[in-house]
Amino acid sequence: MKRRGTQPDLDTYNFLLRSMAGNTRSVDAWAIFEDMKIYGVKPDVKTFNALIEAHQHRNSAYLWPIIRAMEEMGVEPNAATYGLIISYFASAKNIENALRYLYVMKSKGIEPELRTLQLVVEIAADSGNARLALDLVNAFESDSVRRLESDVWVNCLTASASCLWANASDFTQKDGVVQCWEYIVQELNLSPGEGICMGVLHTAARHGLPDIATDVLRVLNLTGVPLQERHFAPLIEAFCRAGQVKEAFMTIDIVQETTPPLPSTLLPILEHVKKNTDTFDSTWALMDEIHEERPLQVSSLNIIIGAAVALGDLQRAVGAYKSFPDYNVKADRDTFHLLLEGAVAACHQPLGARILQDMKEAGIALESRTYELMIELAIAQDSYEEAFEYLEEMKGAGFKPPATTYKSLVKKCASNGDPRYTIALEEMEEMGFETDPEFLRKAKDVFSKESTGMMFIEEAENTTVAR
Numbered sequence: 001m002k003r004r005g006t007q008p009d010l011d012t013y014n015f016l017l018r019s020m021a022g023n024t025r026s027v028d029a030w031a032i033f034e035d036m037k038i039y040g041v042k043p044d045v046k047t048f049n050a051l052i053e054a055h056q057h058r059n060s061a062y063l064w065p066i067i068r069a070m071e072e073m074g075v076e077p078n079a080a081t082y083g084l085i086i087s088y089f090a091s092a093k094n095i096e097n098a099l100r101y102l103y104v105m106k107s108k109g110i111e112p113e114l115r116t117l118q119l120v121v122e123i124a125a126d127s128g129n130a131r132l133a134l135d136l137v138n139a140f141e142s143d144s145v146r147r148l149e150s151d152v153w154v155n156c157l158t159a160s161a162s163c164l165w166a167n168a169s170d171f172t173q174k175d176g177v178v179q180c181w182e183y184i185v186q187e188l189n190l191s192p193g194e195g196i197c198m199g200v201l202h203t204a205a206r207h208g209l210p211d212i213a214t215d216v217l218r219v220l221n222l223t224g225v226p227l228q229e230r231h232f233a234p235l236i237e238a239f240c241r242a243g244q245v246k247e248a249f250m251t252i253d254i255v256q257e258t259t260p261p262l263p264s265t266l267l268p269i270l271e272h273v274k275k276n277t278d279t280f281d282s283t284w285a286l287m288d289e290i291h292e293e294r295p296l297q298v299s300s301l302n303i304i305i306g307a308a309v310a311l312g313d314l315q316r317a318v319g320a321y322k323s324f325p326d327y328n329v330k331a332d333r334d335t336f337h338l339l340l341e342g343a344v345a346a347c348h349q350p351l352g353a354r355i356l357q358d359m360k361e362a363g364i365a366l367e368s369r370t371y372e373l374m375i376e377l378a379i380a381q382d383s384y385e386e387a388f389e390y391l392e393e394m395k396g397a398g399f400k401p402p403a404t405t406y407k408s409l410v411k412k413c414a415s416n417g418d419p420r421y422t423i424a425l426e427e428m429e430e431m432g433f434e435t436d437p438e439f440l441r442k443a444k445d446v447f448s449k450e451s452t453g454m455m456f457i458e459e460a461e462n463t464t465v466a467r
Contacts, residue, residue: 013035014050016032017054020050021050021051029050029051029054043075044075045077045080048077048081049078049081049084051066052088067085079113082101082102082116086105090122095120095129098120099132112140114148118152121148121152122155129159130176133159134180137156150184150190154184154190157180157181157192161200161203162199166203185215185219194220194225201234205233205237206237208240210235210244217231229258229261229265232265236266236268239251245269245286246289248269248272252265253294260334261299266299266302276311280307283304287300298324298330298334301320301324301335304320305335305342308342309338309342312345314346317342321335336356339355344376344377347380349380349381368400371393371394371397379409400431403431403433406427410425411446415447425443
């Protein structure tokens with residue numbers, strides 16, 4: 001065209017720029033733009049839109065000159081311009097500038113395209129700004145007849161669940177997980193995947209929202225996900241935080257039907273029951289109420305025993321244990337271990353011996369934890385010979401005593417001037433445990449002082465006899 005003396009017009013330049021933009025050839029696009037200025041062709045908004053698009057893969061150092069050129073030439077951006085700028089910053093994870101231009105756009109009365117707003121919401125959600133993302137969604141849908149795609153709401157739900165944001169702080173309006181979940185499930189009639197559902201469950205557990213947690217289980221069941229303990233555990237916590245203890249116990253019964261619940265699953269109820277004796281007594285009354293409706297599970301009664309032990313009330317713990325036959329429930333290994341923990345805390349050796357005997361009569365095999373507790377109980381007594389007997393029995397049963405057990409024996413022997421502390425140390429090293437030099441030094445110092453004291457006592461006794 002130039003060789004023939006034909007002057008390119010604006011449409012020609014814009015067409016060339018569009019070609020460069022489609023192939024992201026930013027250097028060539030900028031050269032065409034400079035050529036326009038040389039030939040005195042004034043660019044329009046389409047020119048700058050193509051120029052910005054051609055620089056989408058470059059850093060912001062190339063974008064700002066284009067924006068300044070628009071301002072200097074008096075070309076007003078349109079919705080597409082702002083969309084390209086916002087898309088540029090969103091792709092670079094620059095949420096601040098993306099929001100800045102979204103605000104500028106709206107302040108000029110230009111409505112953003114759906115994909116532009118959705119991109120900003122997505123980047124806000126992905127960066128952990130759940131509240132910002134949902135505020136953008138709510139503001140847009142309150143002012144527009146248009147509705148955002150379902151993926152946007154799913155992103156907001158995921159972001160809200162990841163930061164455990166459940167609702168408005170004053171509960172005056174639905175927000176966070178509550179709003180997103182209800183909109184997605186009830187309005188859009190969608191069923192989120194198990195990963196998102198788990199996030200919602202944990203949020204419901206943290207804030208005591210059993211209704212939301214129950215609805216999540218309903219959705220999981222509808223989508224064919226087999227309900228397991230990991231799904232019921234947050235529901236139990238949600239019930240406890242909402243003060244619905246009976247429902248929490250009944251949920252445990254559901255879990256118990258397939259597998260013995262883990263201690264972490266039972267912990268929320270235990271924390272509730274062990275608050276004080278009044279809470280304990282009111283919960284104990286629930287056992288009778290539940291028993292009238294359905295058979296009690298051993299896990300439920302174990303919680304009662306564990307709470308009594310935590311309260312330091314051994315009498316209540318033993319009383320709960322003795323009531324097992326009334327509920328047609330057989331004690332399990334956890335039952336006996338909880339009672340042994342109570343006996344250890346109270347240094348009640350006769351009770352420990354009785355519980356151990358009951359455990360054997362019930363046909364429950366002793367485990368490593370059983371021996372650890374019995375050794376700990378024996379060490380707490382003035383005469384601790386049984387500790388060594390249980391240690392040998394433990395090793396004979398094929399269990400490896402933990403380092404804590406050996407350390408307790410070393411401390412007990414050393415503090416009593418008993419030279420067997422060296423035997424315990426040697427055996428500890430043979431088992432592969434590293435001996436802390438500071439612990440070893442203290443043990444030797446204590447033994448030296450105690451053995452010297454014992455020697456003085458023996459000399460005094462011998463002198464008295466001689467006289």
